[in-house]
Amino acid sequence: MNLFERVSIKKTELKTRLVLPPMATAKSTPEGYASDALCDYYEKRAAGGKIGLIITEHSFVSKRGKASANQMSMASDDVIPGLRKLTETIHKYDTKVIAQINHAGSATMSAVTGSAIISASAVLNPGRKAGLADEIPGVMTAEQIRAAEKEFADAAVRVKKAGFDGVEIHSAHGYLLNQFYSPLTNKRTDEYGAGSLENRLRIHKEILQQVREAVGEDYLIAVRFGGCDYMEGGSTIEEAAEAAKLLERYGADLLDISGGMCRFDRPGHKEAGYFSDLSKAVKDQVSVPVIVTGGIRTVEEANDLLEKEKADLIGVGRPFMKNPNWGN
């Protein structure tokens, strides 16, 4: 495998295996509409010419799931025209684009959401960023779980209407779905509880099913999977390999591997592909393509990971944030 060769995911053909991973820019308007500055940011990176797939930054599926100010919104139909302009701009460069959709759960503040924060359990989020208020979330009721699932499905429909090539469900970096997956934040005893991997992934299963029903068989659905917390008592690599098989069975077409409660950095690790032990464990178990991101800074490092079959696609984030022409 080589970084600059064409590759197909389902029916979507990418011109390279190079991915711009989702990175929040806070360039949307205060309401969450795509701004000219946001379009310009993505256009500059697509125009760099080498990116096969852009995954746009996390967008909130509902006000209650909003993570931060000036975050992109996928929460109402009126965002669609602005996003259509964004996808048309990126497509001019023969670059594919999928949208990441997210619910922050307890990784936010009521000052941002305008209502009490909620999560799988009443546990302080261990992955919360410095500066977030120490708010203990309310435990989600069955009705609130159903509502959040519908919000994901409704957001996925907007993603499709806006012309994106696919949708990515965010289950990493300590956000809501990760809170259900991680034993550090899921202390439930019901069917969504910590008792088994199937229970910890039940909300994922239900969301994947509802999203699939809403967008159709051919549409690309990715999951950004925070496979391991790298924290005592947290989710493990061994579990990630099993969980990945379930996510594939539930309908994921692409697994985008990153960290869990440790977020996108891995404590004590700076090497190229610092999540590649995790992506390799997942890739060995699934037949859908796998992305690895984290610390990759040269084409040689990317190709080395591909040759060692640690992943099928390579995400390069912060270098592109600093330099839109990194790919050249």
Ligand SMILES: Cc1cc2nc3c(=O)[nH]c(=O)nc-3n(C[C@H](O)[C@H](O)[C@H](O)COP(=O)(O)O)c2cc1C
């Ligand atoms: C400023 C910033 C914002 C980010 N926002 C998101 C996001 O919205 N969704 C997500 O899944 N990851 C997000 N990430 C994580 C990146 O996708 C990526 O995993 C991380 O930067 C590690 O890759 P790198 O070493 O190539 O930068 C963000 C990272 C940074 C630096």
